[in-house]
Amino acid sequence: MGGASETDRRAERGVPSLAWRAGQERRFQMVCRHADPAGKRVLDVGCGVGMYLAAFRRHTPYVFGVEVEREWTCEAQACAAGVVQAVGEALPFADGAFDLTFSHEVLEHVADDRATLAEMVRVTRPGGRIVLFVPNRLYPFETHGFFWRGRYRFGNIPLVNYLPNSLRNWLVPHVRAYTAGTLRRLLRGLPARVVFRTVIFPGYDRLARRRPVLARLLQAITYALERTPLRAFGLSHFWVLERV
Numbered sequence: 001m002g003g004a005s006e007t008d009r010r011a012e013r014g015v016p017s018l019a020w021r022a023g024q025e026r027r028f029q030m031v032c033r034h035a036d037p038a039g040k041r042v043l044d045v046g047c048g049v050g051m052y053l054a055a056f057r058r059h060t061p062y063v064f065g066v067e068v069e070r071e072w073t074c075e076a077q078a079c080a081a082g083v084v085q086a087v088g089e090a091l092p093f094a095d096g097a098f099d100l101t102f103s104h105e106v107l108e109h110v111a112d113d114r115a116t117l118a119e120m121v122r123v124t125r126p127g128g129r130i131v132l133f134v135p136n137r138l139y140p141f142e143t144h145g146f147f148w149r150g151r152y153r154f155g156n157i158p159l160v161n162y163l164p165n166s167l168r169n170w171l172v173p174h175v176r177a178y179t180a181g182t183l184r185r186l187l188r189g190l191p192a193r194v195v196f197r198t199v200i201f202p203g204y205d206r207l208a209r210r211r212p213v214l215a216r217l218l219q220a221i222t223y224a225l226e227r228t229p230l231r232a233f234g235l236s237h238f239w240v241l242e243r244v
Helices: 003-013 022-034 051-056 070-076 113-122 165-171 180-187 205-210 212-225 229-233
Strands: 042-045 063-067 082-085 098-104 124-135 146-148 151-153 192-200 236-243
Touching (some): 022 051, 022 124, 022 192, 022 205, 022 236, 051 063, 051 098, 098 113, 113 124, 146 165, 180 192, 180 236, 192 229, 212 229
Parallel strands (some): 042 063, 042 098, 063 082
Antiparallel strands (some): 146 151
């Protein structure tokens, strides 16, 4: 695909990870610490081309995925046979089918984030875990690009997430960003409880390829900040829920 259609898809869906780097590995190890996938039935909601599916298969053969884009679904099927094309708001699985339901930077893109989260809870067995990574509204940059004069412009935009909702949504109508409060409101009334939550900073993988010394310095500083209240300004929320 090319031209306007590819631009529209990039804005609406984001761009899936095409290579496994240190930042993804760090996030995956966090998942393993708080929701051990060993031998479990795992579902990746919004699996892209299957990077996390391949990582989960190191620990369990029972790996499944859902992806809305047909092209990416076909690529992901090379990583795990149980990948289907579907939307997060209507997962094609039975109640309680999975021990671990995972979603990495996807909830912000779906048409209905509350319905998608409710579906993730539904397909998770009682006592199972639901793991979310979503963008943090307090991060100083919006990383999903923005619209200006009717055109989508890819790239970071500083401080846009600090604007009032009306202005922020005018510039970035295609993607959400969350505070802890908005995530709690999404969970309200669902049979799930929070067992762990934090905010994490980027992995700086792209920077590491060009300026590795600077990337290591930023990692040292910001990863240390994750152990302080200043983690509130990190890139992504990491929440682990338990189905009750």
